[in-house]
Amino acid sequence: MEYLVSAKFYYLVLISSSLISLYVALNIGGNDLANAMGTSVGSGALTLKKALFLSMIFNFLGAVLAGGHVTNTIRKGIIDPMLFLNTPERLVLGMLASLLAAGIWIHLASYYGLPVSTTHSIVGAVVGFGVLAVGPKAINWKGLLNVVLSWILSPVAGAIVGGGIYWIVRRQILRQERAFRAAKLYAPLLFSLVLWVVSFSVFFEGLKTINLKLSLWETWGISLGVAFIGFLFGFLFIHIKERDKTSWFSSGDSAYVDKLFGYLQIITACYVAFAHGSNDVANAVGPFAAIYSTLKTGSVKMEVEVQIWMLGLGGLAIGSGLISLGLNVMETIGKKITEVTKVRGFCAEFGAATTILVCSRLGLPISTTHVLVGSVIGVGFMRGMSALDMRVILNIVSSWFITLPFTMILSLIIYWFFNILV
Amino acid sequence: MRTKFMFLFFKSPFENLKRHAEVVVSCSEMFEEAVKAYIKGDFDRFETLTDKVAELESKADGIKRNIRGHMPKGVLMPVDKYQFFMYLREQDKVLDAIEESLFWLSYRRWRIEEEFVEELEFMVKLTKKAIDYLSPMMDLALEYFKTGLREPRTKLKSVIRDIRQVEHEVDLLEREFIKKVFQTSTDPIYVFYATRLIETISSITDHAQNASDMMRAMIAE
Numbered sequence: 001m002e003y004l005v006s007a008k009f010y011y012l013v014l015i016s017s018s019l020i021s022l023y024v025a026l027n028i029g030g031n032d033l034a035n036a037m038g039t040s041v042g043s044g045a046l047t048l049k050k051a052l053f054l055s056m057i058f059n060f061l062g063a064v065l066a067g068g069h070v071t072n073t074i075r076k077g078i079i080d081p082m083l084f085l086n087t088p089e090r091l092v093l094g095m096l097a098s099l100l101a102a103g104i105w106i107h108l109a110s111y112y113g114l115p116v117s118t119t120h121s122i123v124g125a126v127v128g129f130g131v132l133a134v135g136p137k138a139i140n141w142k143g144l145l146n147v148v149l150s151w152i153l154s155p156v157a158g159a160i161v162g163g164g165i166y167w168i169v170r171r172q173i174l175r176q177e178r179a180f181r182a183a184k185l186y187a188p189l190l191f192s193l194v195l196w197v198v199s200f201s202v203f204f205e206g207l208k209t210i211n212l213k214l215s216l217w218e219t220w221g222i223s224l225g226v227a228f229i230g231f232l233f234g235f236l237f238i239h240i241k242e243r244d245k246t247s248w249f250s251s252g253d254s255a256y257v258d259k260l261f262g263y264l265q266i267i268t269a270c271y272v273a274f275a276h277g278s279n280d281v282a283n284a285v286g287p288f289a290a291i292y293s294t295l296k297t298g299s300v301k302m303e304v305e306v307q308i309w310m311l312g313l314g315g316l317a318i319g320s321g322l323i324s325l326g327l328n329v330m331e332t333i334g335k336k337i338t339e340v341t342k343v344r345g346f347c348a349e350f351g352a353a354t355t356i357l358v359c360s361r362l363g364l365p366i367s368t369t370h371v372l373v374g375s376v377i378g379v380g381f382m383r384g385m386s387a388l389d390m391r392v393i394l395n396i397v398s399s400w401f402i403t404l405p406f407t408m409i410l411s412l413i414i415y416w417f418f419n420i421l422v
Numbered sequence: 423m424r425t426k427f428m429f430l431f432f433k434s435p436f437e438n439l440k441r442h443a444e445v446v447v448s449c450s451e452m453f454e455e456a457v458k459a460y461i462k463g464d465f466d467r468f469e470t471l472t473d474k475v476a477e478l479e480s481k482a483d484g485i486k487r488n489i490r491g492h493m494p495k496g497v498l499m500p501v502d503k504y505q506f507f508m509y510l511r512e513q514d515k516v517l518d519a520i521e522e523s524l525f526w527l528s529y530r531r532w533r534i535e536e537e538f539v540e541e542l543e544f545m546v547k548l549t550k551k552a553i554d555y556l557s558p559m560m561d562l563a564l565e566y567f568k569t570g571l572r573e574p575r576t577k578l579k580s581v582i583r584d585i586r587q588v589e590h591e592v593d594l595l596e597r598e599f600i601k602k603v604f605q606t607s608t609d610p611i612y613v614f615y616a617t618r619l620i621e622t623i624s625s626i627t628d629h630a631q632n633a634s635d636m637m638r639a640m641i642a643e
Contacts, residue, residue, distance in 0.1 A: 014425050051564040115429070174570040339431050341568060373430055386567060387432035391496035395429070 004306065010420075013092055020099040022317050027106045028118050029321020033059055034219070034329035035369045036276045037269060038321075039376070041330055042337030043345035045265035048330060054266070055273040056319035062277025062360075063285075065202050069363035070279050071299065071306045074286025076145045077363065078123060078412030079130035081290065081300040087299045094133050094411075094416045095287040095294075098125035101411035102283070105403065112191060115395050117367035118283045120403040123147060126287065131414040143415065150364040154355055155374025162351020163378030169343060170247055180256040184242075187260050188234030190346075194267050196227035197354050198274065201361045231375030237263075241309045261342040270350035275356035276368050277315050283365065285314040313318035340376075344384045351375035370396050432497050436564055438489045439510060442561040445482040446517045449475050450553035453520045457546045460527050461534050472524040479521045486514050488616040501640040509640065512633035516553060519626040526619055528536050537606060538616070541599045545592060545623055552588040552630040555581055559637060566641060575641055583633045589631040 014309055037055045040046040046054070075081075075095075084091035098277035102121040109116040123144075171188070176182040200223035214222070238260075289306050322330075340348070352368070352375040359366045373392055380388040456471035488509060499506065534542060559581045566574040603616045 117539065123514045166600055170570050177572060179571050179573070254571055254573070257569065258569065339430050339434060343570070376430055377498070380498050380500075384570070385431075385498070386434035386500060388498040389432045389494065390431060390497050390498050391494070392430045 009089075009126055010344065011289065013096055013291060014295060016287050017096050017099055020096075020103045021284045021288040022315070023103050023124070024118065025281075025317030026321035027103075027110060028280050028283060029059075029318035029323075030325025031329065032118060032368050033273065033276055033318055033322045034326030035074050035333070036272045036372060037374070038330055038333030038337065039340050039349055040265055040269035040272075040346045041334035043262075043265060043342045044342045045262045045342050045345060046269055048327070048334065049096065050266075051269065052323060054270050055276075055322060056271040058273035059277035059319055059322075060312065062274035062279075062314035063281035063318070064277075065276075066278035066357070066360050067281040067285070067311045067314070068306045070282035070360055070365045071286045071289055071311065073143070073147070073363040074122060074126065074282045075290035075293070075306070078126045078140055078304045079134075079138045080140055081294075081302055083134045083138050084300045087141055088294050088298065089422070090133050091300050092291050092294050092420075093422065094129035095126070095290045095298075095417050097129050097415035097418055098122065098407075098411045099287045100414050101125040101128065101407050104410060105407050109403075114399070114402070116399045116403045117370060118280065119365045119367045120151070120400060121407045122283045122286065124404040124407035125363060125411035127404075128411035131408070132412045133329070136236050142324065147364060150359055150362075150366050151189060154359055154364070154366040155370045155377075155396065157358075158351045158355040158371040158374035159352050159378030159381065160347045160351075162375030163382045163384075165350050166347035166379045167343065167381045169347060170384075174343070179254075180260075183257045183260050184238055187238060187264060188231045189348075190264055191234040191267060192231035193225040194264075194271055194350065195230035196223050196329065197357065198271060199223040199226040199356065203356045204361060224407070228280075230259060236254035258342050261346050265342050265346045265349065268346050268353060270337045271353040272349045272356075272372075275353040277318065279356050279366060280368055281314040284317065285310050288363075305372055339385045339387060344379050348372070348375045348379045349385070350380055392414055424425075428473055431580060432494070433492070435489050435493060435499070435506070436567060438485055439506075440514075440560050440564060442482055442485045442489070442510065443513060443556050445478050445485065446513055447557045448509075449478050449517055449520050450550045452478075453524065453553075454546050454550045456524055457542065459543065463533065465531055469528065472523065474598060475517075475524055476479055479517050482514060483518050486510060505636055505640045509633055509636035512629050512636055513556065515629040516626055516633065520553075523619065523622045523626065524639055526615075526622055532592055532612070532615065535606070537604070541595065541602065543622070545595050545599065548588055548592050548595065549626050552592070552627040553587055555585045555588070556630060556633065558593055559585070559634060563637060563641070578637070578641060582638050585627075585631055585634040589606070589627040592624055594625040596620055626642070 027113045029371040033055055037046075037051045041048055073239075079094075081091055084094075099122075102118070102125045105116070105125075106118055108114075109121075127139055127144065169190075173179055173186055200219060203219045203222050204216075205214075206294055221403060285306070289310055290302065292307075292310070293302050344374050349372075352372040355371050355375070356366065356368050373396065377383070377388060377390070377392070452471045452475050455458070456468050456475070459471065490507070495501070497503070554619070559578065562574045562578040562581060565571070566578060574602040599620050600617050603613055607613050607616070
């Protein structure tokens, strides 16, 4: 306990953990968020500058408005903090060790170009220190099983939702005699569907971060209202645009559908950035939140809720990572992905963002990139892509098997080393 | 870059398939011109054009090998891979048959009998028409695979029907032509030379039709 009251220890841990969190957040922005926005740039729906601007804003909003659930899972859902009731400093050191282990692994992976997930790194690291500090009983096995299951199921869910949406779009729009007429009807519906999913998941059970409590009926009412306004907006937008005879509305079916889905893909790009912020901010902020709460109260009861400023700073750091480290990634992806048309990009992004957001709502830390990969494969399965390399599935699975043991062992070693030092 | 998202995407083989089709189609004009030069007795011009066709055939083979050699097992495509390769094979055979026809002509410098000139020219004209259809067929197929829209698919089906029709016309002409050769010539070498030439030229449209049949299978819903 005396460690916690020592000002030197307090500031040393707080500063070092915030710096490592910042590093992890920058890396998330430079890799995962860049990947998430890559499909929009690749299809030509967004320019690089617009993609950067929108992803900064919506990633931040996602982190602040819906990032609390997964953050809570990382800070107290994988290991039981109550087991450290008499030794809170060990929890603080453990979380710091986890952050450092994840940071080192992410740094190495970035250097060697290994396709690993930040989420898996941080979860593996937390489990590693938990096992050494208390033993296997420290792990919330049920919670961990849910997380691991979500890693397997989330890409599959992304594939089902993305592929399903593409199937509907192909059947109801692309295969119609007059595709542009069908697109005119379905575009506002798809727009309102996106708004409904976002607003429902954001307002479900209210917003803890701003102390807003809502009943289920209120959530339904608000989300349906938002969706209806979205539908009207979409409907009016198309009709106003249609009056302009020189616009793309007077062009052929192909150009019409392409343009319309270009607009829809801007919406899904924002949706992806929002969903990304809601899930991945936890990887950087989760352990820091546990450290902060323990240091502030001197107790492991996690009485201090995840602070809005933590999520906000996490969101900002991820956005900064995108600008500083991710620009190159986005440029490369934008040039390489010629297979992603606006229709396919919309479907893949919708599938990925919906899955990520639902997982965020359930407090499940998942790999956003893996979900996006699953979603793109789902669209490909519906014969949507010219050429997809299915060996990527092997790559995803191998990333689990490499990351988890490595970060577990590394976190264990760092924790052991910290204990000798302190 | 840590998470290589773009490793999911494989270079589309359709781009190269289009390049291959362009090479095949670029030979149709030369084929027609070469046969006309042969009929006129301008053998130098004929040899030059035949050499050009042989050169382009070699180029097309290179594209074909590139497509086949860069198609890993783990690639997922919007069409069946077997059908894709069958299509490529037939498209390539169109050019092989053009080359074979010109090579066959080049083996001996005959004077084409007056009564056969009209049939031969008409047959070559129809063959050129069938080969030229490969270009819009490929453009429409690419648009369809890219957008998934119904309109290019409908147009594509119409082009496939047109190729089938031309092939049927060439088949009828081939039969009549061979009959005429047998009825009017008594020189066995000439009969062999002419019938083999007619059959080889006719095989060009056969392969064009086979390619279009594969295309039809590829766009089947």
